[in-house]
Amino acid sequence: GAGVSQTPSNKVTEKGKYVELRCDPISGHTALYWYRQSLGQGPEFLIYFQGTGAADDSGLPNDRFFAVRPEGSVSTLKIQRTERGDSAVYLCASSAQGDTQYFGPGTRLTVL
């Protein structure tokens, strides 16, 4: 079946703008995760959804970052007033049983 998909694959924006990143998880997966990866580093956890609710948002760096999953499937990561330091690859993953997390190809965000 289809894997995790993320759109757009690349996003270039200007400092101060608002961006939305989309994740389509594997069908039937109840758990969805967002991570951020800076160049040369491993991914860092941002937020975890179980169903529609955010079960753990301890990784969100500040209140400019927000994520939703209104119907328990597709999720959108929203970043307000983007800063150059937000530039990174944003990865989404989903899992069925809370064990193996399957990752999408990521969205490369560049803030100019």
Added chain:
Amino acid sequence: SQQGEEDPQALSIQEGENATMNCSYKTSINNLQWYRQNSGRGLVHLILIRSNEREKHSGRLRVTLDTSKKSSSLLITASRAADTASYFCATDEKGAQKLVFGQGTRLTINP
């Protein structure tokens, strides 16, 4: 912040040789997973080993886990050029669902 450290940070070997990467972590875990990443994009899941397991095999991959030392190793046997990638270990702490990644090992297989 990242929990683990991976060793070495970079490894370059000849095709056909075996590659060994190590990972250390800091807290009690439910399981440990290894992922591969090409060109800084999506991660491909390789293998999951649970905290009550000591060794696991999948094809040319062998993973060991030593919970007393809080360490794991990934062995790739008979390496191929296509194995060139970055390899990450990731742990999920007891009571949490999130994965905590190491900084990765960049593996280069020379033909």
